[in-house]
Structures are given as structure tokens and as C-alpha cells.
Amino acid sequence: MTEDTAVETGGNASTPDIVIDGATVAKLARGVKLREDPVRGQTVLLAPERALALDDIAVAIVKALDGVKTLDIIAAEFSELFGAPKDDILADMIAFIREFSNRRMLEIAR
Amino acid sequence: MNMVVKAPVTRVRPSPPIAMLAELTHRCPLGCPYCSNPLELVKGSDELSTAEWIETFRQAAELGVLHLHLSGGEPAARRDLTELTKAAADLGLYTNLITSGIGLTEKRLNELAEAGLDHVQLSIQGSTDAMADRVGNYRGGYARKMAVAGWVAATGMPLTVNAVCHKQNMDQIGDMLDLAVQLGARRIEVATVQFHGWAERNRAALMPTREQVERTTALVEEARKRLEGVLVIDYVAADHHARYPKACMGGWGSSGLNVTPSGRVLPCHAAESIPSLHFESVRDASLSHIWYDSSAFNAYRGDDWMQEPCRSCDRKHIDHGGCRCQAMALAGDPAATDPVCVFSPHHAALAEQATRDAESLETDFVYRG
Numbered sequence: 109m110t111e112d113t114a115v116e117t118g119g120n121a122s123t124p125d126i127v128i129d130g131a132t133v134a135k136l137a138r139g140v141k142l143r144e145d146p147v148r149g150q151t152v153l154l155a156p157e158r159a160l161a162l163d164d165i166a167v168a169i170v171k172a173l174d175g176v177k178t179l180d181i182i183a184a185e186f187s188e189l190f191g192a193p194k195d196d197i198l199a200d201m202i203a204f205i206r207e208f209s210n211r212r213m214l215e216i217a218r
Numbered sequence: 219m220n221m222v223v224k225a226p227v228t229r230v231r232p233s234p235p236i237a238m239l240a241e242l243t244h245r246c247p248l249g250c251p252y253c254s255n256p257l258e259l260v261k262g263s264d265e266l267s268t269a270e271w272i273e274t275f276r277q278a279a280e281l282g283v284l285h286l287h288l289s290g291g292e293p294a295a296r297r298d299l300t301e302l303t304k305a306a307a308d309l310g311l312y313t314n315l316i317t318s319g320i321g322l323t324e325k326r327l328n329e330l331a332e333a334g335l336d337h338v339q340l341s342i343q344g345s346t347d348a349m350a351d352r353v354g355n356y357r358g359g360y361a362r363k364m365a366v367a368g369w370v371a372a373t374g375m376p377l378t379v380n381a382v383c384h385k386q387n388m389d390q391i392g393d394m395l396d397l398a399v400q401l402g403a404r405r406i407e408v409a410t411v412q413f414h415g416w417a418e419r420n421r422a423a424l425m426p427t428r429e430q431v432e433r434t435t436a437l438v439e440e441a442r443k444r445l446e447g448v449l450v451i452d453y454v455a456a457d458h459h460a461r462y463p464k465a466c467m468g469g470w471g472s473s474g475l476n477v478t479p480s481g482r483v484l485p486c487h488a489a490e491s492i493p494s495l496h497f498e499s500v501r502d503a504s505l506s507h508i509w510y511d512s513s514a515f516n517a518y519r520g521d522d523w524m525q526e527p528c529r530s531c532d533r534k535h536i537d538h539g540g541c542r543c544q545a546m547a548l549a550g551d552p553a554a555t556d557p558v559c560v561f562s563p564h565h566a567a568l569a570e571q572a573t574r575d576a577e578s579l580e581t582d583f584v585y586r587g
Contacts (some may be wrong), residue, residue, distance in 0.1 A: 126447065137404075139336045139376035143310060147234050147282035154312040156337040156376050156405055157452070159236055159284045210447045212376075212404040 126216055128205050130183070130198055133217040135175030140213045142170050155213045169204055175217050179205065232519060234282030235509055237474040239289055239487065240271065242302070244479050246291040247320045249355035249585035250343065252382060252417035252424060255291060256490050260479040268298045270500065272305040274477060277505040279309040283475075286311040291479070294321030300329045307334025314339060316380070319366035320359060327366070331373040338370045339407070341380040345393035353387060355585045367401040378405040383434065384424040386581065391434050395441050399449055406449060408438060410456040414488045414543055419584045425575035431456045458572040462533060463540025463556035470518035470542060475509060483508045485515055488543040492552045518542050523553050527561040 136142070140155045142162075151167045153160045162170065172182045179201050187194035208214045244259040266274070275286060286306050293299055294317055306313045314337040315330065327338075340363060343353035347360035370377045379398040383391055391408060398406040410431070411417050411424050426434075438453045445451065457464050467474055467486045476484040481500040484490060490497065495514040498507075509515055517523065521534055528539040539545070540556020548557040549564050557564035 137376065138374045141312065141336070143284070143312075145282070145284065147280075152284060154284055154336075156314065156339075156378055157285070157407075159312075212447070212450050 126209065128179075128202050128209065128216070130178060130180035131218070132179050132202075132205065133175060133177065134173045134179075134205055134209070134214045135217060136170065136173065137213055137215045142167070153213070155211070158211070158213075165200075166204065169201055173205075173214065175215070230520070232471060232510065232515075233473070235278075235473060235475050236283065237285040237287065238278045238283045239287045239474065239476040240274070241289050241291065241476065241478050241487070242271070242293045242296045242299070244291040245295040246318070246586075247295075247356055248292070248318050248359065249587070250353060250382070251355075251420040251583035251585055252384065252411040253586035254412065254415060254417075254487055255586075256488070257415055258490075259291075264480040265296075266477075266479065266481045266500070268301060270481065271298075271302050274481070274500045274505065275302075275306045275309055275311060277500070279311055281506055281509060284312055285314060287314045287316055289316040292318050292321055294319075294326070300326070300333050303330055303335050304333035307336070312336050317341070317366075318354070318359070319363040320356065322366050322369070324365075324369045324372075327369045327373060331375055335375060337376050337378065339378040339380050340367055340370070341382065342394060342397070343382065344387045345390040345397050349387055349390060353583070355583070364401070367403070371402040376405075377401065377403045378407060379403045380407045380409065382409050382411060383426070384411040385426045385430065385576065386423065388426050388430045388434055392437055392441075395437075395445070395449065395451070399445065404450060405452065407452045407454070408434070409452075409454040410434075412488075413458065414491065414547060416584075416586050418547070421571075421575045422578035422580040423583055425458065425572055425578070426456055427576040428459050428573070430576075431459050457541075457558045458568060460558055461560045463537050463544070463558040465537045466541035466544075466556075469538040471509070471515040472519070475505075475515075483512075485518075486543065489514070491543050492546045494552065518553070525553055525555070527559075528555050531561065 143152055143154055145152045150161045153162055153170060179198060183194050183198035183201060186197045205214060209216060243265055244255050245262055293315060303313055313335050315335055316339045318341050342350060342363055344350035350360035351357050367377060379401065381394045395406060413421060417424060435455060438451055442451050471485045476487050477500065478484065482497045483500060484497055495517060497514050498512050524534060524539055528534050540558055542552045544556050544558065545554040546552040548568060555562040557568040559565060
């Protein structure tokens with residue numbers, strides 16, 4: 109019963125409890141790990157009762173969340189790296205952080 | 219009615235398993251009346267050795283298992299629990315301890331955290347010591363669990379509270395959610411008793427009423443909104459009051475496997491209740507062979523095995539015909555439609571029996587012996 113058959117809690121991004129913006133600093137919560145999955149040829153984020161296959165962008169975001177850099181700084185770095193507008197990247201990252209924070213997979217340091 | 223043209227059997231190679239439940243032992247100090255271990259327990263002397271378990275973990279990791287659940291019985295009854303945890307963590311497996319808390323000390327928990335344990339799931343049987351200790355038939359159990367939760371929090375490991383609910387404690391679910399928050403849990407699993415094995419003997423004392431189920435479902439929905447970002451709530455509703463069966467295990471042999479204390483490998487923890495299946499052991503065969511090629515794992519994969527009304531049903535890829543063990547127990551045929559389903563010819567009898575059990579005034583338990 110503890111498998112992924114359990115009913116997934118729907119992330120309701122319209123009612124965030126904490127403000128997440130460019131000044132936010134986040135890192136993976138204890139017990140949440142990024143791992144290579146050589147058998148399936150993918151990168152997975154492992155958390156209690158969850159295994160999420162991440163795409164390259166999500167992997168890059170998770171790796172950048174070091175508990176030190178603000179989302180603003182990370183978005184600026186990604187903007188340079190991927191040649192995309194910083195504000196778009198920041199908006200995408202905020203949505204990502206909010207969803208993963210609601211799933212209790214991230215610690216918001218500030 | 220369309221003519222059924224049977225396609226040639228082309229077996230698609232199944233995906234590798236994601237999760238493995240290692241029942242390290244069937245020994246347990248509690249006596250829960252809905253114990254999910256089989257009626258026939260494995261003796262301590264038949265349990266896999268430390269080396270056999272570690273070899274099984276190695277094969278699991280190689281096969282593609284990501285999550286390893288260390289369970290039981292009470293896994294803390296294994297003296298080598300820390301050694302097993304360390305070996306699994308070193309193999310890159312995500313290690314989850316599923317425990318009643320009894321047998322854990324602060325020192326032992328710190329050793330487990332040090333060994334690389336990723337997550338602890340702690341069962342609670344109620345929100346008060348009177349309820350919890352009566353259900354588990356273990357005096358002082360509740361107080362011990364509260365202490366264990368505090369020790370887990372101190373290590374920083376994520377904690378999930380497992381609340382198994384039934385007629386007698388279902389009205390405490392709100393308090394159990396609050397308790398989980400107080401204990402610092404990130405998740406709670408609210409799971410309604412599954413009426414297999416030992417729970418069958420206690421149906422009249424355990425079966426919730428339809429009103430209780432509806433109240434609990436509404437309460438969970440409300441709590442999910444209120445506690446978003448604080449507590450993740452997984453909820454397994456009572457299926458005897460449902461219209462459609464649950465997609466048991468996400469489909470037979472599709473994502474997880476279960477190893478008994480003596481090394482028999484099962485598609486789910488209750489599968490030994492199906493007498494026609496032969497289950498192989500890690501003592502005799504590789505995990506890879508058992509997963510991909512054994513007759514038991516292939517018995518109910520795909521949909522070739524399905525009968526009517528499942529075979530022509532729109533929902534067959536949603537719920538896979540429900541639970542094979544429940545079909546065995548209630549319809550006498552493991553390939554039948556799960557009688558929970560409204561399309562099963564056994565459904566009406568199941569629903570009537572569930573209503574009778576729910577209305578029963580029986581409160582005494584036959585504890586797991």
C-alpha cells in the first residue's frame with residue numbers, strides 16, 4: 109500500500125503558503141536525492157514514496173539549488189547559459205519551486 | 219457485441235521494478251487485528267541471513283529498483299538492521315524504514331541515520347494512548363512511538379506517519395492529522411484496513427460505515443488544502459464501499475516486488491493467498507529471472523488473462539481488474555473481476571456484507587497471534 113498506488117496529493121499552486129520570488133534561497137530537503145538511473149537512462153529525484161524522472165532543465169534547476177544562491181542569481185546564470193530571457197526563466201523556476209515545496213521536497217532557506 | 223479476435227500472444231518485456239518491499243522478519247511485538255502478514259508466518263530460523271539480504275539488495279539495485287522499503291513484521295527485531303541499511307544505502311538504494319517504533323532506541327536511530335537511512339515511516343494506531351495501545355495490543359506502545367518520532371525529528375530524517383484506519387479509530391483521523399503535524403512529519407498515509415488475511419477475522423469490529431468513509435474523504439480533502447506545503451496526505455480509501463476497485467500495485471508485476479523473510483518473491487504482500495501460484499525464492503533463482511520470467515510474475519501481467527466483464531471493459535487499463543488476492547478471497551478465482559467492482563456478479567453480496575459488518579456492534583478484536 110505504500111507504493112505509488114496511493115492517491116497523489118494534488119499540488120494546488122494557487123494558494124501558496126510561502127512567498128517564493130527572486131530573493132528565495134532553496135535546497136533539497138533531507139531525504140530528497142538526485143540520482144542517475146542507469147537502468148532506465150534517466151535522472152531521477154527520489155523522495156519518500158516518490159520517484160520523479162526529471163528532464164534536463166529540471167535537473168539543472170535542482171543542481172543549482174545549493175541553499176546559498178538566490179533564484180535571481182540562478183536565473184541570471186541560466187539566462188546567459190541558455191540564451192533565454194531571465195524573467196521567463198525566473199517565472200518558470202518559481203512555479204517549479206512552489207510545486208516541489210508543496211510536495212515537501214525542498215527546504216526554503218529564505 | 220464485437221467478436222473477440224484473440225491476438226497472438228506477444229509478450230512485451232515488462233518494465234524494471236521501481237520498488238522492493240523487504241519483509242526482513244515476521245516477528246513483531248504488536249498484535250494488530252488487521253495484520254497484513256500472511257496467516258502462516260515465517261519462523262525466525264528460516265529468515266534470510268545478513269549476507270543473503272545484502273545479495274538480494276545488490277540484485278535489486280542492478281535490476282533497476284530505486285526505493286527499498288525495510289519492513290516486517292517489525293524490522294527493528296532484526297539485530298543486523300543497521301548493517302542491512304548501510305549496505306542498501308551504499309548500493310544507491312533509497313532506504314525507507316517501515317516501523318512500529320517498538321525496538322528502536324535513540325542510539326539505534328542515530329546509528330541508522332549515520333548508516334544512510336533516508337526516510338522513516340512510523341505507524342500509529344490512534345491519536346490517544348488508550349486507542350492506540352488497545353488496537354496494537356501493546357501497552358506503552360503509543361508513548362514509545364511519540365518518543366521515536368522525536369528522535370527521528372532530531373536526526374533531520376523525513377518522517378511519514380502511517381495511520382491505518384477502521385471503524386473504531388476513524389473518527390480520530392482529524393486528530394491523527396494534527397498529531398502528524400505536531401510530530402514534524404512531512405507526510406501521512408491514511409490507509410483504510412484492507413480486508414485480507416487476519417483482518418478477515420475482525421471484519422465486524424473493523425469495517426467502517428459508509429458515513430464514516432464519506433466523512434473521512436471530505437476531511438482529507440479539506441486538510442489537503444489547509445495543510446498544503448506542511449503535510450503531504452496520501453489516502454487509501456475503503457474499497458468495500460467503492461464502485462470500482464483499486465488499481466492494486468498499479469498492475470500485477472508492473473512496478474514493485476515483495477520479498478518474504480525466507481526469500482520468496484511475490485508481486486504483492488498477500489499473493490501467497492493464491493494457491494495456484496508457485497513463488498520462487500532468492501535462495502534458488504536470481505531476482506531478474508523471477509521478475510521477468512517466473513510464472514507467478516507473468517500470471518496476471520497485461521490483459522490476456524482477463525475474463526468478462528473485465529476483458530471488454532473500458533476501465534481495464536485503469537484498474538487492471540482490481541486486486542487478484544481479493545478476487546481469490548471473495549470470488550474464489552484469482553482471475554475474476556475484483557468483487558469490489560459494480561460489474562462483478564459478487565458485488566451485491568460484498569456490499570451487503572460490508573454494510574452488515576459496518577453496522578455490527580462488535581468491538582472486541584481477535585489479536586494477531
